[in-house]
Amino acid sequence: MSTWTLTRRDLLRAAAVAGVGAAGLGGIEVVHRMTTEPRAAGKTVGAVRRVASMCQMCTTACGIIANVKDGRLLTIEGNPADPNSRGAVCAKGVAGPSILYDPSRLLYPLRRVGRRGEGRWRRITWDEAYTEIADRLRAIRESGRPEEFAFQQGRNRSTDIVARFLDAFGTPSAFNHRALCSLNRRAAILTTIGDSDWDLGDYENSRYILNFGSNWAEAHQGHIPVATRMMRARERGAKIVTFDARLSNTAALSDEWYAVRPGTDGLIALAISNVICQEGLWDREWFDRWTNYPAEKYAEHVRAYTPEMAQAESGVPAEAIRRIAREFAGATPRCTTICNRGSAAHRNGFHNDRAITVLNALVGNMGEEGGWCWHPMSAWDKKALPEPGPIAPKPTARSLIAEAKDWPLANAWQSNKMRVGEIVYLWIKQRRQRISALMTYNCDQAWAWPEANLVREVLADEDLVPFHVCLDVMASETSNLADIILPWTTYLERWDIDSRPPQGLVDYVGLRQPVVPPLGESKDLREIFPELARRIGGGMEHYFPWATQEEYFEQYFAPVPGGFGHMREAGVHVDPAKKPNYLPYEKELTAEELEGTRTEDGVIHGPDGAIGVMVDGTARRGFGTPSRKVEVHSQFVNDRGREADRTISPLPVYEPIPGHREQLAQGRLIMISFKWNVHNAHRTLQSKWLQEISHTNPAWLNPATASGLGLAHGDWIEVTSYRPIDPEVPRGDGSQLGSLRTRVHLTEGIHPQVIAIAHNAGRTTGGPVASNGRDRAVLVGHEPPDHGRVWWAGSLSVAQNDILPIYPDPVSGQQAYHDTMVTVRRIEGGA
């Protein structure tokens, strides 16, 4: 507090001098309406306007309809025209208004005052912000080292504008979160079928679904579209079997749940495969025709993976494995697997997902109705709807971090940007690549990344990161460490072209459009980037010729019947002539397609590479792999591994997580994380409606485990984590990493060797709601009684990511989220 105090006399004199009373300085003015008839109380004016758009509370991007009255968003419902979500949205989707009108939103450009991270800010104008950022970026670009401008994004749904700006700038330093998310699943599927990196089981038409650790009822990139189809399948009598270390809501919705030890999903799939081979339950004919490996030899390969071995490792009874194998094979072709981070986010996740994928080939359900399916397009049809030109060329500068060459499969498929997000800040700290400016977009790496404390340390260091701009909707641990904060629009105030891998197996395209004008002074990238490009100059501006965002999308959507106008009305477009992507590999090549091709070892090569394969004397499209068949045996990954000095088995194998067996024998536990259905990382944690439902994250422990440790429900514990014992992992020396203090939640719904902590809590900054009131800076003005409505303030809320080691799968770089070994000890009172 300053020593100077304002007396009432000072104040009155000042008011008089400044003339504020007479609005001389410009104050809020009250005017009388021109209308002569005063309106009756309680009557609102105007009708409800229904605006079709797309959700982005998570990345499932369901179609929505926003109900807007007098410029205010009232409610959100699903858009029935969306072929993926078919009119359904989840709690997060319905909660959209609580994000849009959240009182803790970032709504003005801010520049830090004082030290970085000190938390003192002042408002600046957009012009000031643009000038400072453009000056910085121009200098980097003109220095000839454009890679020193790094861009960190979270789950980006505006890929066109981001790539356009970064390419026009010339920086390859585009860091994404894929390795923290879906990298292994994508790599495994690409390796095996080539056509796609994303399986889309035809769940609705399936009769038997084997779920390896996917939590589609709560999370998953296909969340509601998958969950609704699963429920339809259940109504028709389909059986769902789930393997998961924890009783997720998905596990609870399954007909059978098996608690598995983390990291053994692939072994279970191999054991099921073994039974199918041994008992002749396979579709041997299909396997021999459509894969590149003989069924007999695969049977030989999986012979070692017996149900008994799987039982010993995973805990799933051998008899159950045998029965499930018979039931699964018996349902073919109307059977499928589903998997995601539960199987993939492991040190051995690439092989887990390979084994699961090949299990489908074994029963010949690939591409069949009700079977294991996929679609070649992960988004809209980019040939029919090309990005409006001019398109900037790809950067020629190199980024050591983005290339992540230590991980042979991280960027093995160049069109699929995978990268190894969890090592970015470690490598910046190790000065492997110099960063002169960092822009963070829709990402809270300082909270959400493994070893988030290391990220915070790097972001706080002005030598390592001399300039940091953060663009987000909400204040976050990351925005706290920025030099300039730019207020980003929510998904309800901006434009996008978007669509997701189509669960209905027919591609579609959607429009995200502002349902209300941007609040405060928030802006989207689509406005910010063109302006920065103009100010940076040097030719960048050439790639942003559109006067308005509407003009750009008018051009983008011109090929759609009815064009942009139709998209604004309907929100989505599906070509009625397109059919579901069943059995695409069977398609016979036409004489026209075969013209000028040559056939070598059965593979048909055109001028731009392989286009098909000879099968039983017929030229067929086949799969998108080098052999044009399902690559049960992948020479490609084996070769890529060798180039990086890593051994990658060409066949799916089970590699136990190094160190697990020994440490489990010592009584250590495996720590896993999970997500509740009402949350999606940091962007939902500020919603009071969602926080009211889920806001706390005590550690789940099995009562048997707790009793062995002398723990009761509610006891305070200290959880201490260890780095992997793994020479193929950076700093994999098994040393102690960090500790957190939390409390015990006893549940029968968890494997006894596992401790599970939800990552939907534990914010330390970002407002009183997101942090359960632990953000002390905020609480003063909200103290009871007024703050009393947030009844959960003060409940347990613990950040887990600080004690998760950076742990990339040596094959791909996927972060092994579920392999952390910990010790647990009781502490008195948590102090």
Add this chain to the structure above:
Amino acid sequence: MARLGMLIDLRTCIGCHACSVACKAEFDVPLGNFRDTVKYVEEGAYPKVTRHFIPVLCNHCEDAPCLSACPTGAVVRLDDGQVTIEDGDCNLNRACMAACPYDAIYVDEDRGAAAKCTFCDHRTAEGRQPACVDACPTNCRVFGDLDDPESEIAVRAAANDVTVWKESAGTRPKVLYVDPKNALPLIEEQGVQVDTTADLSGEPA
């Protein structure tokens, strides 16, 4: 005149809470009060354990104890059987709250009146579904006229074993459940309002 009711098929409720939030948005339900929510209950012992999801709301009972208990006539039954509360007639004596076996009624401090689920009579009057029914992604809720044998709710009620929450309270609820796993008895002691004292505190002792 219809006899409006709701059928909730617990086989396809995924516990997503879209209904809970849709209700909050529709009525601006204050934090800490609930007209609709989903109860999660675990049952069994490891490894044979599951979790049930049970959406709950006012049952718009045929024998509504709240209606009989209200001394000011603020709790009324509408033509189609919905039980609602007239703000203006409520003097906050809380008799209805004490009488309701489902803890479905709360005090809206701002409005100075007791409040609860209305079966969205303002929406159904316009031919729309209640907000929770519209919001349900799996269509596990069906709303309609129980007396119309052609209605989906009547058809589904006839085709399935249906049960009600706290049958022993004798209130004859019009919210029906398809509950093959017999989950409802597990929330016999609970109400619609959420226990806001159940969280573990994050404050060190």
Add this chain to the structure above:
Amino acid sequence: MNGDVIMLMSRLVSTEIDAPLREALGCPEPLEDLSAEFCRLFVGPRPVCPPYASVRRGEPMIGGRAERRLKEFAARHGLDVVVPPGFAVLALDHLGVELALLHHLSPGPVAEELLDDHVRPWALGYLRSLEESARLEPYASAARWCREEIT
């Protein structure tokens, strides 16, 4: 009620102190520190005292019931407000707006209605919090004088 105090407070919660006002008030602190204090108190990130009735009353969103009720009040009396560009005002339940309306309507029965139904129920507690939370003058004293004016 002193209109100057009301309007000064309305301005202080709505936008930063600029050079002329700083001079008039005789503030010794540099403008940047005053701007940082404005952000810390009212705008954020993590504002200590967001000046909205809805926030103070624990509503989930800015511009909820509190704003709707104020809009009804303004409509009933044929009033509208014009917020100058650059003011950090997102909804009508902002203290700056309520005080501007109060100043405009005072003295009179409509001002009393506004005070009783809209301002006092939250602003008295709010101004006390602001007085306690402000680290720099003139925010603390202005909050105190304003509270005394509307009590």
